[in-house]
Amino acid sequence: MSKQRVSLLSPAELEDCRIPLVSEPLSADQAERLASSFKALGDPVRLRLLSLIASHEGGRACVCDLTDSFDLTAPTISHHLKVLKETGLVTAERRGTWVYYEARREALDLLSTVLAVPQAAAA
Amino acid sequence: MSKQRVSLLSPAELEDCRIPLVSEPLSADQAERLASSFKALGDPVRLRLLSLIASHEGGRACVCDLTDSFDLTAPTISHHLKVLKETGLVTAERRGTWVYYEARREALDLLSTVLAVPQAAAA
DNA sequence: CGAATGACTAGATGACCATCAAACTAGATG
DNA sequence: CATCTAGTTTGATGGTCATCTAGTCATTCG
Numbered sequence: 001m002s003k004q005r006v007s008l009l010s011p012a013e014l015e016d017c018r019i020p021l022v023s024e025p026l027s028a029d030q031a032e033r034l035a036s037s038f039k040a041l042g043d044p045v046r047l048r049l050l051s052l053i054a055s056h057e058g059g060r061a062c063v064c065d066l067t068d069s070f071d072l073t074a075p076t077i078s079h080h081l082k083v084l085k086e087t088g089l090v091t092a093e094r095r096g097t098w099v100y101y102e103a104r105r106e107a108l109d110l111l112s113t114v115l116a117v118p119q120a121a122a123a
Numbered sequence: 124m125s126k127q128r129v130s131l132l133s134p135a136e137l138e139d140c141r142i143p144l145v146s147e148p149l150s151a152d153q154a155e156r157l158a159s160s161f162k163a164l165g166d167p168v169r170l171r172l173l174s175l176i177a178s179h180e181g182g183r184a185c186v187c188d189l190t191d192s193f194d195l196t197a198p199t200i201s202h203h204l205k206v207l208k209e210t211g212l213v214t215a216e217r218r219g220t221w222v223y224y225e226a227r228r229e230a231l232d233l234l235s236t237v238l239a240v241p242q243a244a245a246a
Numbered sequence: 247c248g249a250a251t252g253a254c255t256a257g258a259t260g261a262c263c264a265t266c267a268a269a270c271t272a273g274a275t276g
Numbered sequence: 277c278a279t280c281t282a283g284t285t286t287g288a289t290g291g292t293c294a295t296c297t298a299g300t301c302a303t304t305c306g
Contacts (some may be wrong), residue, residue, distance in 0.1 A: 021174035022182070022231065025192075031167040033173070043294080045155040047161070051144035051154070062153035069148075076295055078254055081137075085262065095302050096163030096251055105240045108145065117228045165266080186283065199265055201284055220273055220282055 020116045038113055040087040045070060053090060054103035062098045096104045143239045160234055163210040168193060169203045176213060177226035185221045 017030050026034065041047055052069060053061045067077050081101060084090045089108070090101045140153050149157065164170055176184045184197060190200050202226060207213045212231070214225045 021170070022176075022177040022226070022228070024178050026171050028167065028171065029180050031170040035165055035167040035170050037260080038161045038170070042158055042165040044158040045294085047144070047154040047158050048149050051147075051149040054145040055147050056178030072294095073296060074253070075297085079294075080136035082254085094253095094302085099253065100211040103145070105145070105213065108238050109240045110205065112240070113236045115238065117232045117235070168264085186263075195264095196266060197283065198267080198285080205284085216274085217283095222283060 001038050016109055020118055021063050021114055022117050034111070034114060035109070037089065040083050040089060041111075043080065043083075045072065045076075046084055048090060049077070049080055050084060051105060053101050054105075054108070058102075059105065060102040062100050064098060066101075072122055141233055141236050143241055144237055145240050157234070157237060160210050160230070163206050163212060164234075166203065166206075168195065168199075169207055172200070173207060173212060173226060176224050177228075177231070181225075182228065183223050183225040185223050187221060188228055189224075193223065 017034055021031075030075060048069065049066060052055070052066055053059070056065065063077065063081070066081075070077060081090070083090070085092050085101070089116060090103055091101065093100050140157055159207065169191065174191060176182070180186065182216070186204070189204075190197060193200060193220055204213070204215070208215055208224070211227060213226055216223050216225070
């Protein structure tokens with residue numbers, strides 16, 4: 001495992017970043033962790049994958065439910081799912097022949113909070 | 124201008140994306156536009172720049188207020204600001220010698236909404 | 247066990263991108 | 277006008293990444 005993908009979403013560091021970036025400047029460290037999450041969201045395929053998973057019933061979907069929506073080979077889909085997993089945006093679980101991916105709603109909620117514009121600060 | 128950066132945040136297309144990705148699958152088109160915004164946020168330097176600008180008084184900051192926070196050359200900072208501008212996350216305005224960047228709160232708010240987890244859908 | 251199916255890993259390749267040094271533009275000031 | 281300061285543009289470079297093909301692992305089923 002040569003490449004270590006930074007995951008901000010280990011419970012320990014999770015709460016440390018739960019501050020709207022409008023409210024106070026991010027530390028270099030917080031920015032590093034948050035950026036790796038946003039980078040994961042910065043690909044159309046991954047965004048759609050995450051949306052498909054999260055909006056699927058139970059917030060969970062099998063890989064076989066996902067591939068048909070794309071004009072991409074299975075390894076490519078697998079690669080993107082891996083990125084989402086390593087970033088902590090989804091979890092994976094094997095059930096017999098199939099692998100199910102589940103959206104981590106806490107992660108989405110955290111990122112949403114970071115981008116939120118508190119009413120008091122609105123233009 | 125060879126490279127055209129996709130900006131989702133032109134008012135026209137803005138409202139079209141104002142749907143939590145948890146609620147329903149993103150269209151390929153929506154994903155494309157949103158991804159370019161998240162990609163812009165997917166760099167630690169740009170995240171900090173945006174945070175510095177947005178949290179500065181008036182939600183506005185001069186370039187000279189920003190450069191000192193980084194160990195980077197001026198052209199690099201300028202490059203990142205340009206990306207943020209082209210993505211619609213900030214606007215720029217010249218005032219005499221200085222250039223002021225202002226955070227577009229509607230843009231942040233939109234992205235926050237996309238990532239939001241509606242209560243009814245929470246785990 | 248052998249074959250089939252679902253999913254992942256490994257390695258290669260072409261495209262993109264963050265960064266810098268050098269050169270340039272714009273406004274202010276003497 | 278000459279010069280200084282603030283910021284940007286250009287071009288080059290090294291690194292990262294999305295995608296593919298080929299091969300592998302895991303599970304089920306005959």
